[in-house]
Amino acid sequence: MAPPHVEVSVQYRTDISGTRHTFRSLGHVLACASPLRSGDVLAGLAAENAEQRVAARWVLADLPLTVFLEDLLIPAERDEVTRLILERHDARAFAPIRHLTVGGLREWLLDETTQSDALRSVARGITPEMAAAVSKVMRNQDLVAVSRKVEVTTSFRNTIGLSGRLSTRLQPNDPTDSPRGIAAAILDGLLLGSGDAVIGINPATDDVANIGVLLHMLDEIREALAIPTQSCVLTHVTNTLELIRKGAPVDLCFQSIAGTQAANEGFGISLSLLREAWDATLALNRGTLGRNVMYFETGQGSCLSSDAHHGIDQQTLECRAYEVARSFDPLLVNSVVGFIGPEYLYDGKQILRAALEDHFCGKLLGLPMGLDICYTNHAEADQDDMDVIATVLGVAGVSFIMGIPGADDVMLGYQSTSFHDALYLRDVLGLRPAPEFEDWLTSIGIFDPAGRLAATPRLPQLASSPALAALL
Amino acid sequence: MSDERKLAPEAPPTLAERMRAATSARVAIGRIGSSIPTRAALDFQLAHARARDAVHAQLDAGAYGSTLHGHPVLEVCSQAADRGQYLMRPDLGRRLAPGMAERLSPHRSDLAIILADGLSATAVRAHAANLVGAILARAQDWQVGPIIVAHQARVALADEIGEALKAKISVILIGERPGLSAADSLSAYITWQPRKGRLDSERNCISNIRPPHGWRIEDAAGEVLRIARAARRIGCTGVGMIAEQSAHQGPVLEG
Numbered sequence: 029m030a031p032p033h034v035e036v037s038v039q040y041r042t043d044i045s046g047t048r049h050t051f052r053s054l055g056h057v058l059a060c061a062s063p064l065r066s067g068d069v070l071a072g073l074a075a076e077n078a079e080q081r082v083a084a085r086w087v088l089a090d091l092p093l094t095v096f097l098e099d100l101l102i103p104a105e106r107d108e109v110t111r112l113i114l115e116r117h118d119a120r121a122f123a124p125i126r127h128l129t130v131g132g133l134r135e136w137l138l139d140e141t142t143q144s145d146a147l148r149s150v151a152r153g154i155t156p157e158m159a160a161a162v163s164k165v166m167r168n169q170d171l172v173a174v175s176r177k178v179e180v181t182t183s184f185r186n187t188i189g190l191s192g193r194l195s196t197r198l199q200p201n202d203p204t205d206s207p208r209g210i211a212a213a214i215l216d217g218l219l220l221g222s223g224d225a226v227i228g229i230n231p232a233t234d235d236v237a238n239i240g241v242l243l244h245m246l247d248e249i250r251e252a253l254a255i256p257t258q259s260c261v262l263t264h265v266t267n268t269l270e271l272i273r274k275g276a277p278v279d280l281c282f283q284s285i286a287g288t289q290a291a292n293e294g295f296g297i298s299l300s301l302l303r304e305a306w307d308a309t310l311a312l313n314r315g316t317l318g319r320n321v322m323y324f325e326t327g328q329g330s331c332l333s334s335d336a337h338h339g340i341d342q343q344t345l346e347c348r349a350y351e352v353a354r355s356f357d358p359l360l361v362n363s364v365v366g367f368i369g370p371e372y373l374y375d376g377k378q379i380l381r382a383a384l385e386d387h388f389c390g391k392l393l394g395l396p397m398g399l400d401i402c403y404t405n406h407a408e409a410d411q412d413d414m415d416v417i418a419t420v421l422g423v424a425g426v427s428f429i430m431g432i433p434g435a436d437d438v439m440l441g442y443q444s445t446s447f448h449d450a451l452y453l454r455d456v457l458g459l460r461p462a463p464e465f466e467d468w469l470t471s472i473g474i475f476d477p478a479g480r481l482a483a484t485p486r487l488p489q490l491a492s493s494p495a496l497a498a499l500l
Numbered sequence: 501m502s503d504e505r506k507l508a509p510e511a512p513p514t515l516a517e518r519m520r521a522a523t524s525a526r527v528a529i530g531r532i533g534s535s536i537p538t539r540a541a542l543d544f545q546l547a548h549a550r551a552r553d554a555v556h557a558q559l560d561a562g563a564y565g566s567t568l569h570g571h572p573v574l575e576v577c578s579q580a581a582d583r584g585q586y587l588m589r590p591d592l593g594r595r596l597a598p599g600m601a602e603r604l605s606p607h608r609s610d611l612a613i614i615l616a617d618g619l620s621a622t623a624v625r626a627h628a629a630n631l632v633g634a635i636l637a638r639a640q641d642w643q644v645g646p647i648i649v650a651h652q653a654r655v656a657l658a659d660e661i662g663e664a665l666k667a668k669i670s671v672i673l674i675g676e677r678p679g680l681s682a683a684d685s686l687s688a689y690i691t692w693q694p695r696k697g698r699l700d701s702e703r704n705c706i707s708n709i710r711p712p713h714g715w716r717i718e719d720a721a722g723e724v725l726r727i728a729r730a731a732r733r734i735g736c737t738g739v740g741m742i743a744e745q746s747a748h749q750g751p752v753l754e755g
Contacts, residue, residue, distance in 0.1 A: 066588045069588065070588065070589060070590075070591070200525075201525075202523055202525070203524065206522070206523070208522045208523075209522050209523035209524075209525065210523075211522070212518075212519040212520075212522035212523045212525070212527050212528075213523055213525050213527055215519060215527075216519060216525075216527040216528055220531070370587045370588060371587065371588055371589065371590050374587075374588060404677060405548065405551035405552060405554075405555060405677060405678045405679065405680070406555045406587055406619050406677055406678075410548060411544070411545075411548070432525075433523075433525040433526045433527045433529070434525070434526025434527075434529055434536070434540065434544060435526075435544070436525065436526050436544065436547070436680045436681075438523070438524045438525045438526075438679070438680075438681055441677065441679035441680075441681075442679075443548070443680065446526075446536065448531060448534055448535055448536050451531070451534035452534045452535065454534075455533075455534045481531075487515070499515065499518050499519055499522060500515060500518075
């Protein structure tokens with residue numbers, strides 16, 4: 029590891045057909061090499077034209093990976109995420125690829141002799157900046173081909189991320205947090221085979237008492253039906269800590285995270301606060317299969333939107349959030365890719381690209397990546413775009429997607445993927461739910477013995493949950 | 501086309517009906533194989549089409565004529581040249597185009613009222629004129645000058661407009677980002693001593709003005725004036741006022 033004050037004399041330039049392209053810094057190369065997206069334009073970081081973009085990729089392709097350990101994008105003394113990256117970089121894991129350039133890493137990743145074990149063993153040697161860099165010289169197809177080879181599994185009450193499996197977060201949000209409305213959405217999802225990643229509510233009101241009510245309801249339903257899954261109310265870690273102190277049934281600790289210290293401060297968090305929350309959640313010891321207890325959400329553009337981007341492009345910063353994530357062994361990491369709006373990702377093409385990048389980079393860094401494949405109504409996107417993104421991510425081996433009634437989140441006011449979309453993906457790609465959840469779906473009669481939705485689900489069993497029985 | 505909205509082929513129909521009655525979410529819409537039945541699919545498309553049309557709708561100032569409730573109407577636009585640029589460059593929507601401040605500065609308004617397209621001109625068309633009337637009826641203790649109609653506007657454009665009008669307080673009525681369930685929801689952002697550089701945390705917001713489902717016009721107007729008078733008394737809006745606010749009208753950091 030180089031001391032953070034090292035002066036770097038690397039010249040970032042290339043000559044193409046008599047035109048010299050010079051870049052003022054490593055961050056400038058990375059930003060210019062990124063596929064066009066509105067957030068980088070808004071930040072004034074995007075390439076000036078298409079040729080400069082490709083020139084930056086030429087420069088990037090020839091850079092040795094070691095440059096990312098020496099030329100730090102954000103100074104370590106100003107940013108605890110940079111310090112985390114340096115402290116946790118594993119030289120032994122890095123050794124097999126240490127000699128490579130960025131372009132060489134792309135080819136090593138794509139090589140048919142590089143398989144899941146090799147990819148898993150180098151994960152701790154790859155920094156977020158290396159992952160971002162190599163993704164920028166990869167086409168969409170490359171991102172799919174490599175992601176598909178990486179298997180990242182995690183567990184709490186079931187196993188997420190196995191090859192050939194696709195899990196869903198059942199997202200039963202309600203504009204007023206009405207328990208009856210939420211129960212109806214949960215029932216709808218369960219009957220359509222959804223909910224193995226987590227049953228997770230975004231509360232409309234971030235009030236601790238209200239969140240406690242929702243946590244107890246989720247736990248009641250899960251216990252009554254003996255569902256091998258986990259629940260979560262997505263609130264700030266400080267609320268979760270308070271709820272843990274009050275004895276609420278907390279399975280997973282949720283938090284939104286970003287790739288710079290300043291952006292995390294904007295979220296009201298620090299690494300030490302996350303550690304405190306991680307410890308408190310682990311101490312509850314509620315997982316039956318595993319001890320992955322954290323659920324993180326991320327998304328390109330969050331640093332820029334909190335004016336904490338340090339002149340670094342949004343995709344590279346997104347990868348730095350994954351360093352934060354992986355130091356807490358999360359069960360789930362979810363990039364909420366299209367939620368932030370068209371000033372960061374303008375249209376379906378940009379959202380597709382970002383989704384593939386986030387999935388690839390997260391998996392490469394060793395994370396259980398899921399995607400909230402989504403858009404807002406002021407983005408140039410619609411459900412047809414989501415169909416394409418979901419299909420491509422399914423091929424890439426995404427660990428989980430969202431399941432929302434009719435794809436329409438009536439609380440957050442955006443569109444994502446429906447319970448039906450997950451059924452479609454499982455159908456066309458031959459994917460199945462997490463094994464423990466699949467067994468449960470079959471045993472309760474929602475699935476038939478062939479693993480398809482049954483014609484006659486045995487509804488009386490659902491009446492053992494008071495919250496659901498109120499609807500029956 | 502299937503006209504039956506069944507949860508699952510053998511489920512009692514009353515269950516689907518109970519589920520739908522319990523939530524505005526699209527539950528129990530049935531399935532054909534793994535897919536959504538035709539009616540439910542087209543329902544969704546219709547809602548999205550309305551939301552998209554609202555985002556791209558134009559705010560036609562001519563519709564108000566030269567006066568609104570007896571006050572002259574002045575039009576301004578932001579630096580965003582068109583909708584595409586507006587959507588990609590929110591920073592431009594927060595700044596007045598050249599010459600606009602000069603158009604406003606001969607006028608004066610202690611309580612500056614601004615109608616802004618925001619992300620839904622549909623919402624402004626539907627509710628803003630009525631809301632302005634209800635606010636004026638309650639604002640006898642304020643000097644109100646021209647009503648400003650702002651195009652390609654974000655919330656913070658009210659700061660430059662208010663500054664040009666030498667306003668004590670600005671009230672911008674702006675179209676919210678449409679959801680599938682409502683494309684005509686209006687917000688009012690209220691800022692004490694508006695001037696360039698105000699933070700979103702220095703504003704109060706009343707969102708979801710959308711009779712009869714959200715705030716009613718009379719109630720929203722009353723709330724605007726209540727906040728304005730409280731601001732005049734304590735000399736601030738936003739987080740500084742939160743302690744004196746009921747829980748659901750804190751500042752909303754959007755736009």
